[in-house]
Amino acid sequence: MKKQDMNRDWIATAKTLNQALPYMQRYAGAIVVIKLGGHAMSSQDAMEDFARDVVLMQQVGVNPVIVHGGGPMINDMLDRLAIKSDFVNGKRVTDEAVVEVVEMVLAGKVNKWITHAINQQGGRAVGLSGKDANLITCDQDVPELGLVGTPAEVDPSLLHTLFEAHTIPVIAPLGAGRNGETLNINGDTAAGAVAAALKADRLLLLTDVEGVKDAAGKLVTELSPDQIKTLTDEGVIAGGMIPKTQTALAAIAGGVRAVVILDGRAPNAVLLELFTDHGAGSLIRTPR
Numbered sequence: 001m002k003k004q005d006m007n008r009d010w011i012a013t014a015k016t017l018n019q020a021l022p023y024m025q026r027y028a029g030a031i032v033v034i035k036l037g038g039h040a041m042s043s044q045d046a047m048e049d050f051a052r053d054v055v056l057m058q059q060v061g062v063n064p065v066i067v068h069g070g071g072p073m074i075n076d077m078l079d080r081l082a083i084k085s086d087f088v089n090g091k092r093v094t095d096e097a098v099v100e101v102v103e104m105v106l107a108g109k110v111n112k113w114i115t116h117a118i119n120q121q122g123g124r125a126v127g128l129s130g131k132d133a134n135l136i137t138c139d140q141d142v143p144e145l146g147l148v149g150t151p152a153e154v155d156p157s158l159l160h161t162l163f164e165a166h167t168i169p170v171i172a173p174l175g176a177g178r179n180g181e182t183l184n185i186n187g188d189t190a191a192g193a194v195a196a197a198l199k200a201d202r203l204l205l206l207t208d209v210e211g212v213k214d215a216a217g218k219l220v221t222e223l224s225p226d227q228i229k230t231l232t233d234e235g236v237i238a239g240g241m242i243p244k245t246q247t248a249l250a251a252i253a254g255g256v257r258a259v260v261i262l263d264g265r266a267p268n269a270v271l272l273e274l275f276t277d278h279g280a281g282s283l284i285r286t287p288r
């Protein structure tokens with residue numbers, strides 16, 4: 001690169017930092033829950049970038065909480081073990097054999113991948129599942145889904161202790177059932193429940209599309225609850241986007257200030273959303 005171009009790059013970087021100040025002030029002390037979907041964890045490089053963004057967020061005073069998915073990683077392991085599983089409205093039908101694999105893959109492999117990546121970037125992250133410290137107690141979802149949970153009670157006290165200790169919680173979406181059984185929770189649903197219990201300032205749902213698209217395939221940058229209902233009834237919001245939009249509605253109703261569904265594969269997606277004018281994805285907030 002020519003010296004002149006290099007200087008221009010540094011100047012642009014300094015300007016970006018300068019312009020981020022009002023956003024950093026706005027989010028100082030804020031709680032931001034980030035749902036990292038399995039499809040957004042596309043490579044080790046992407047994970048390192050994400051981890052850096054999270055550590056930077058914390059460095060400027062935000063309290064980040066990560067709730068992750070890992071659907072594709074569960075599918076890979078189920079394939080290797082020749083165990084079949086189906087989805088109904090974006091949720092996995094889960095029996096005893098499946099839940100064992102889900103816990104192994106999510107609370108074991110994926111959770112430690114994220115936790116380690118954050119720690120490697122100089123942060124301090126700790127891995128949990130909803131079963132730790134009574135974080136997420138569930139009722140069973142519809143019987144057809146088997147061992148799938150709907151969060152009924154969330155105890156966020158451990159999370160507040162971790163914020164005070166400058167530690168980033170990384171949560172795998174499993175919960176304890178009323179009879180002590182382990183239940184599989186959709187990652188979006190778990191993130192929404194945690195965000196509501198914390199009355200988070202932002203819930204960011206990172207996925208593998210720009211955001212919610214309309215029937216013409218165009219990104220909808222701001223979505224009202226009515227629009228979500230219409231697009232869902234028309235079948236435009238389908239599959240994995242159903243739990244995301246339903247989570248957004250429940251989170252808003254539960255006291256979360258705003259939810260954004262955005263592309264987690266885009267470089268520095270989280271920073272772009274929080275600290276620049278640009279914004280990204282689809283914003284859902286309480287109607288004003």
Ligand SMILES: Nc1ncnc2c1ncn2[C@@H]1O[C@H](COP(=O)(O)OP(=O)(O)O)[C@@H](O)[C@H]1O
Pocket residue numbers: 036037038039040069071090206207208209211212213214236237238239240241242
């Ligand atoms: N209206 C819509 N707008 C955008 N994506 C949609 C829509 N309806 C369904 N989808 C699908 O939802 C998927 C995201 O859900 P999912 O695969 O569960 O993601 P993740 O693993 O990130 O949680 C998108 O890749 C897309 O195929």
Ligand SMILES: CC(=O)N[C@@H](CCC(=O)OP(=O)(O)O)C(=O)O
Pocket residue numbers: 036037038039068069070071072074090091092102148149173184185186187188240
């Ligand atoms: C009940 C249910 O569907 N649980 C999900 C949990 C993982 C998840 O949500 O992963 P993504 O965010 O990557 O889709 C599953 O078993 O796939």
